[in-house]
Structure formats: C-alpha cells, structure tokens
Amino acid sequence: MLKIKDLSVRYRGSREDALSSINLTFQTGEFVCILGQSGAGKSTLIRCINGLQLPSTGTVSWNNQDISTMKEEQIRNVRREMGMIFQHFNLIPRLSVLQNVLTGMFGYRNTFKNLIGWFTDEEVKRAKQVISDVGLNDLMYRRVEHLSGGQKQRVGIARALLQQPKLLLGDEPVSSLDPGTSNHIFTLLQEMHNRHRLLTIINVHDFELARRFATRLVALKDGKVIFDGIPEDFKDKQFNDTYHSIKEKVTT
Numbered sequence: 001m002l003k004i005k006d007l008s009v010r011y012r013g014s015r016e017d018a019l020s021s022i023n024l025t026f027q028t029g030e031f032v033c034i035l036g037q038s039g040a041g042k043s044t045l046i047r048c049i050n051g052l053q054l055p056s057t058g059t060v061s062w063n064n065q066d067i068s069t070m071k072e073e074q075i076r077n078v079r080r081e082m083g084m085i086f087q088h089f090n091l092i093p094r095l096s097v098l099q100n101v102l103t104g105m106f107g108y109r110n111t112f113k114n115l116i117g118w119f120t121d122e123e124v125k126r127a128k129q130v131i132s133d134v135g136l137n138d139l140m141y142r143r144v145e146h147l148s149g150g151q152k153q154r155v156g157i158a159r160a161l162l163q164q165p166k167l168l169l170g171d172e173p174v175s176s177l178d179p180g181t182s183n184h185i186f187t188l189l190q191e192m193h194n195r196h197r198l199l200t201i202i203n204v205h206d207f208e209l210a211r212r213f214a215t216r217l218v219a220l221k222d223g224k225v226i227f228d229g230i231p232e233d234f235k236d237k238q239f240n241d242t243y244h245s246i247k248e249k250v251t252t
C-alpha cells in the first residue's frame with residue numbers, strides 16, 4: 001500500500017508549492033492515471049513516490065515505511081520494488097534489447113558485478129522471458145538505437161518488469177509516441193499490470209487514454225488534488241476544471 005499524507009513540496013527559490021497538502025492512498029490492483037495541465041505537479045508527485053524528491057512537509061509511505069526519512073541504502077531497497085518507465089525511455093542506445101533489459105537487475109546487484117556486466121544464467125533467462133512477454137522476441141539482439149519509439153518503450157517496460165516490481169510508475173510514458181502506438185503501449189501496460197498484480201501509477205497528458213485504461217483518475221491543478229475517483233465520474237465539468245485555467249498565472 002502507498003500512503004501519501006499531507007504532502008507538500010516547494011522547490012528552492014519558488015514562492016508557490018509545486019504540491020500542496022496531498023492526501024492519497026493507493027492499493028495493489030489499482031491502475032491510476034494522474035491528470036493535469038503542464039506544471040500541475042504530476043512529475044513532482046511521481047518523484048516523491050520513488051524518493052527522488054523529498055517532501056517539504058508530509059510523508060510518503062510504502063508498505064508502512066516512510067520513504068521521506070529513509071537513508072539512501074534503504075531507499076535503494078524500496079526502489080527495487082518500484083519499476084519506472086520514462087517519457088524518453090532512458091535506454092542505452094548502443095546496447096542490445098537484451099542488455100538494456102538486463103540493466104533492470106542493477107538495483108539488486110553489487111556495483112562490481114554491474115561494472116563487469118556479468119549476469120547469471122537465471123537472470124538472462126528471466127530477461128528473455130520478459131522480452132518475449134512484451135512482444136520483442138525477434139529483436140532480442142538488436143541495438144535499441146535501431147528501434148522505433150513504441151519498440152523502445154516496450155524495452156523500457158521489459159526492463160521495469162525484470163525488477164519484479166510491486167509498483168509500476170510511469171512519467172508520461174507515451175508522450176513521445178503517436179496515438180496508435182500509445183494505445184498499444186497502454187494495452188501492454190494493462191496486460192502486465194493484471195498479470196503481475198501490480199499497483200500502477202502513470203502520468204498522462206492524453207485524457208482519452210487515461211479514461212479508457214485507468215481504474216482510478218487523480219487530477220491535479222496548481223499542486224492540489226481536484227478530482228480523485230473512477231473514470232465514469234470524470235465528466236465535462238471535471239475536465240474543464242482540470243484543463244482550463246480560470247485565470248492565467250502571472251509570472252514576475
């Protein structure tokens with residue numbers, strides 16, 4: 001279970017909170033999409049969940065452990081349970097699909113083994129299995145720089161799955177993909193979510209995708225939660241509240 005309590009974040013030098021008094025609890029099995037305009041605080045929320053951003057006030061607890069007070073070593077252990085997929089894939093272009101996916105094991109191993117790039121037969125077998133699960137069997141040994149955007153994101157998903165995560169986090173994972181490919185990636189995410197019984201939390205700009213795939217929508221505006229519920233309850237009013245500004249922000 002992920003519990004976010006009274007979470008606020010104010011970046012250094014800023015006069016406004018990026019996140020303000022957020023209270024959310026998420027359970028295994030939920031497929032959550034975080035909605036909001038650019039600057040609403042979506043990425044900051046994901047970064048607080050994986051411990052990359054410390055709260056200014058409040059707590060983020062994963063299975064009753066407060067991430068915000070953990071030492072780096074403890075956070076590393078918690079992060080093993082959190083698979084992360086990124087907008088720009090974060091792959092190593094000159095390495096093969098298999099090699100990139102195997103880097104998903106890095107959080108589990110000592111630095112020396114990572115440096116020499118040595119993996120056990122069992123690790124390689126599991127990597128091949130997840131590559132097959134995401135539909136890239138034929139491209140196992142292809143360098144990722146030669147793949148399409150959709151194929152690269154499949155590699156990103158396979159890498160996250162190799163960690164055997166309990167929580168899958170995505171920060172705009174389909175923003176650089178066309179609508180058809182985005183749909184395929186979300187279909188794959190949903191399948192993996194169900195098969196591995198995960199908690200999945202994804203930031204997404206595309207509201208239609210979110211509505212189609214999420215079991216729960218959370219909308220942020222100016223760092224606050226303005227909607228938290230099932231997609232069926234997110235109607236025109238909620239859409240307008242989320243995406244249309246009443247006043248333009250004045251920057252000095």
Ligand SMILES: Nc1ncnc2c1ncn2[C@@H]1O[C@H](COP(=O)(O)OP(=O)(O)OP(=O)(O)O)[C@@H](O)[C@H]1O
Pocket residue numbers: 011012014018036037038039040041042043044045
């Ligand atoms: N490192 C930072 N330093 C200072 N301010 C930041 C930093 N990162 C984000 N912000 C500010 O915090 C607020 C929330 O940003 P955040 O990136 O979380 O929004 P977002 O909803 O993910 O936006 P986008 O959809 O454009 O990625 C914005 O006002 C942003 O300018």
